[in-house]
Amino acid sequence: MTVRVVLADDQPLVRAALEMVIAETSDLEVVGEAANGAEAVRLTEELHADVVVMDIRMPGMDGIEATRLVTAGPGDARVVVLTTFDDDDYVYAALRAGASGFLVKDMALDDILAAIRVVAAGDALIAPSVTRRLIAEFAEFAGRREPASGASASSAARIGGITDREREILTLVGRGLSNTEIAAELVISMATVKTYVTRLLSKLGARDRVQLVILAYETGLVTLPS
Numbered sequence: 247m248t249v250r251v252v253l254a255d256d257q258p259l260v261r262a263a264l265e266m267v268i269a270e271t272s273d274l275e276v277v278g279e280a281a282n283g284a285e286a287v288r289l290t291e292e293l294h295a296d297v298v299v300m301d302i303r304m305p306g307m308d309g310i311e312a313t314r315l316v317t318a319g320p321g322d323a324r325v326v327v328l329t330t331f332d333d334d335d336y337v338y339a340a341l342r343a344g345a346s347g348f349l350v351k352d353m354a355l356d357d358i359l360a361a362i363r364v365v366a367a368g369d370a371l372i373a374p375s376v377t378r379r380l381i382a383e384f385a386e387f388a389g390r391r392e393p394a395s396g397a398s399a400s401s402a403a404r405i406g407g408i409t410d411r412e413r414e415i416l417t418l419v420g421r422g423l424s425n426t427e428i429a430a431e432l433v434i435s436m437a438t439v440k441t442y443v444t445r446l447l448s449k450l451g452a453r454d455r456v457q458l459v460i461l462a463y464e465t466g467l468v469t470l471p472s
Contacts, residue, residue, distance in 0.1 A: 249366040250294060252278045254286035254312065255301040255328065260351070264299065267355045274362060281305075283312030290316050290323050297366050298325045299349075299358075302340065310339045317344030317453070324365045328358075346454050369454060404450050405465050412449070413467065415442040419455060420462020 253261045265276045278289035284307040302309040313325045326347035327340045347365045418428045425439045462468045
């Protein structure tokens with residue numbers, strides 16, 4: 247099945263470069279291009295897009311608000327944020343808005359194509375070069391929030407029904423470990439780790455691994471080192 251992609255970026259050259267490389271694939275198709283968030287939301291719904299490659303800074307409606315509207319919309323479209331990673335707070339906001347992936351604009355185009363496929367398949371992906379930094383910076387950002395916030399209380403209630411082992415897995419996911427690293431840490435098989443992660447996604451109503459990371463920090467399972 248062909249993955250239907252909407253490109254949302256206010257720089258025509260960026261859209262043109264992505265459209266050119268996507269056109270050479272057999273499993274991806276650009277069905278629309280948007281120069282701002284409002285256009286991205288409209289095209290995603292009208293064209294039944296599967297994935298939106300979303301810039302953050304755009305005129306009018308920015309990529310964060312557009313991501314929130316796309317992921318809350320009637321379809322199943324998923325969002326990959328494309329960023330220069332200069333403004334971390336924008337990235338955190340996009341996480342909460344429901345983005346499933348974060349890519350850096352200087353990544354190889356083939357890597358961006360691979361990321362679109364991963365997200366379309368229902369997984370989450372963060373550019374390897376920024377994964378650990380993103381998690382560390384997110385923790386610092388989360389630490390500046392009021393500890394008794396409604397979001398924190400709600401998150402704590404959500405993890406109340408998970409088992410001790412699931413809590414352990416969630417903590418390691420929150421620390422940024424891959425499934426392979428979790429398997430090595432706990433001396434269990436990769437298949438077992440995948441089963442636990444899938445179960446956590448279902449029990450916690452999380453869209454993907456990124457949202458599990460957010461929950462781990464909001465509930466205090468993972469904190470900043472002192």
